[in-house]
Amino acid sequence: MRQEDIIAGFTQAVDAIIAINPSLCIHSGDLFHAVKPSNRIMAVAAEQLHRLAGDKGIPTVVIGGNHDTPRQPHAGTALEVFHHIDNLYIAVGGGPQSFAVGDVRVQAVPHCLTASLLKEALASCRPDSNARYNVLVMHGVAAGMPEFSMADLGEQELPLEIMEGFDYVALGHFHNHAKVASRAYYAGSTDRLSQAERDAAKGFVVVDLEPFSVQFHEIACRPMLTIDTIDATGKRGDQLADLIKEQLQSIDSSDKIVRVKVEGVSEETLRTIPAEVIASLKRDSFSLDITFEKDRSEAPAVGFGRSAIGRLDKGFLQFLEVVDLEGFDRDLLSREALKYLAESE
Numbered sequence: 001m002r003q004e005d006i007i008a009g010f011t012q013a014v015d016a017i018i019a020i021n022p023s024l025c026i027h028s029g030d031l032f033h034a035v036k037p038s039n040r041i042m043a044v045a046a047e048q049l050h051r052l053a054g055d056k057g058i059p060t061v062v063i064g065g066n067h068d069t070p071r072q073p074h075a076g077t078a079l080e081v082f083h084h085i086d087n088l089y090i091a092v093g094g095g096p097q098s099f100a101v102g103d104v105r106v107q108a109v110p111h112c113l114t115a116s117l118l119k120e121a122l123a124s125c126r127p128d129s130n131a132r133y134n135v136l137v138m139h140g141v142a143a144g145m146p147e148f149s150m151a152d153l154g155e156q157e158l159p160l161e162i163m164e165g166f167d168y169v170a171l172g173h174f175h176n177h178a179k180v181a182s183r184a185y186y187a188g189s190t191d192r193l194s195q196a197e198r199d200a201a202k203g204f205v206v207v208d209l210e211p212f213s214v215q216f217h218e219i220a221c222r223p224m225l226t227i228d229t230i231d232a233t234g235k236r237g238d239q240l241a242d243l244i245k246e247q248l249q250s251i252d253s254s255d256k257i258v259r260v261k262v263e264g265v266s267e268e269t270l271r272t273i274p275a276e277v278i279a280s281l282k283r284d285s286f287s288l289d290i291t292f293e294k295d296r297s298e299a300p301a302v303g304f305g306r307s308a309i310g311r312l313d314k315g316f317l318q319f320l321e322v323v324d325l326e327g328f329d330r331d332l333l334s335r336e337a338l339k340y341l342a343e344s345e
């Protein structure tokens with residue numbers, strides 16, 4: 001379901017870009033989330049890139065990012081499948097590429113596997129004094145600005161000094177639209193891909209080089225929200241379930257991506273929570289993540305034993321599978337429930 005959202009957002013962006021009809025379109029990396037995207041995703045990418053560059057003739061530059069660049073240098077990349085689309089310029093692995101598009105010289109630096117390869121790649125990236133305009137495309141974290149990190153293994157640091165002298169620097173990797181320097185921006189992603197992005201507008205930027213202006217073009221995408229932390233202290237499982245249900249109904253979670261965190265959960269509360277209520281809340285929400293955090297004042301779990309009162313049944317086992325637990329020993333809880341089930345049969 002999220003995949004369809006992401007496809008819709010991307011298609012919406014392509015529609016809008018076609019309507020704007022710019023002289024150059026840039027995708028700054030991680031078009032794909034993975035080195036081997038699914039056939040469905042490849043088909044969508046092919047269709048949209050054909051529309052944009054092939055059919056509408058909008059020159060389009062795409063570079064490889066850390067997610068879609070294989071760690072084996074000679075494995076080839078999914079993007080290369082689209083090499084034969086007219087007006088499409090692809091820069092993947094193996095160093096920087098330079099493209100002349102009208103009166104713009106584009107220096108495209110795809111994700112590099114090591115810092116030394118990146119350094120090598122950047123050594124030749126200078127504005128071309130013969131070109132009317134110079135544009136640099138890179139993927140990674142603007143150096144010294146950890147707020148743009150995605151905490152990905154292998155993400156590269158992009159030195160700020162390399163960006164000087166370019167009329168525009170199109171940065172990729174950080175998912176939210178952000179300004180890095182007077183002429184360097186992250187356009188941002190066309191959909192929300194983590195809860196950290198829940199408050200950010202999503203879309204792309206429209207850049208004019210003369211006179212210089214950057215305008216953010218927003219794309220409509222599915223709301224993502226986090227409900228205020230619920231305190232379970234002193235509540236029975238059924239009371240807690242009702243409280244969560246109430247909160248979800250008040251925001252109408254049926255079409256939203258929602259995260260709920262419950263703190264102060266005792267073992268007693270956890271095992272008396274009506275599993276079927278949680279299951280139906282998950283069913284009725286578009287996407288729902290619930291985390292139960294253990295009451296820190298409670299003694300470490302020693303197992304419930306035979307004297308356990310409450311619902312250690314199959315429903316409880318399913319419940320354990322669909323929620324996140326913090327501070328609880330999930331394996332111990334499952335074992336106890338299984339033991340109880342065996343004994344009661």
Ligand SMILES: [Mn+2]
Nearest residue numbers: 030065066173
């Ligand atoms: Mn990235």
